[in-house]
Amino acid sequence: MTDPPSAGLRVTPALVVPDAELQWRFSRSSGPGGQSVNTTDSRVELSWDVATSTVLTPDQRARALERLASRLVGGVLTVVASEHRSQLRNRDAARARLAALVADALAPPGPARRATRPTRGSQRRRLEAKQQRASVKRDRRRPGRGDVG
Numbered sequence: 001m002t003d004p005p006s007a008g009l010r011v012t013p014a015l016v017v018p019d020a021e022l023q024w025r026f027s028r029s030s031g032p033g034g035q036s037v038n039t040t041d042s043r044v045e046l047s048w049d050v051a052t053s054t055v056l057t058p059d060q061r062a063r064a065l066e067r068l069a070s071r072l073v074g075g076v077l078t079v080v081a082s083e084h085r086s087q088l089r090n091r092d093a094a095r096a097r098l099a100a101l102v103a104d105a106l107a108p109p110g111p112a113r114r115a116t117r118p119t120r121g122s123q124r125r126r127l128e129a130k131q132q133r134a135s136v137k138r139d140r141r142r143p144g145r146g147d148v149g
Contacts, residue, residue: 007019009022009048009095009098009099010099011099011102011103011106012103012106015055015056015060015102015106016055017048017053017055017102018055021048021049021053021054021055022046022047022048023046023047023048023049024044024045024046024047024091025044025045025047026041026042026043026044026045026087027041027043027045028040028041028042028043029041029042029043029082029085029090030043030082040087041087042082042084042085042086042087042090043080043081043082043090044080044081044082044087044090044091044093044094045078045079045080045094046078046079046080046081046091046094046095046097046098047076047077047078048076048077048078048098048102049075049076049077050064050065050068050072050075050076050077050102051065051072051074051075051076052075060106063105063106064102064105064106067104067105068101068102068105071101077098077101077102079094079097079098079101080094081093081094081097
């Protein structure tokens with residue numbers, strides 16, 4: 001995701017999180033990197049305070065807080081990117097990841113499930129399968145008193 005600088009984070013066509021609400025942290029990344037691995041801060045943490053954001057409507061905020069509850073710490077959503085060697089590529093990855101998480105959280109819920117009844121044919125097949133299974137088990141039993149066999 002290559003947004004121009006200071007354009008904010010575009011989550012949906014109608015929602016853009018301003019850069020002022022995003023918090024960046026950089027640290028040294030683990031993994032491969034050659035000679036620069038111990039000197040460059042290529043690991044990126046991007047945080048956004050969902051609870052106090054000014055760009056969300058009250059309904060959007062409630063939906064986001066509910067759906068992202070397991071990922072929030074004090075109302076703040078944080079994503080980490082460290083899979084690339086360069087900080088710039090990790091920044092882009094973090095922005096894309098945060099935008100995807102927020103877009104999924106704000107998406108309207110799908111239609112409610114309509115309860116249906118099983119068809120007569122499926123009920124008949126289920127009962128026939130039960131009778132067949134019971135017959136197989138009955139045939140495996142050791143003959144006892146009163147059994148003809």
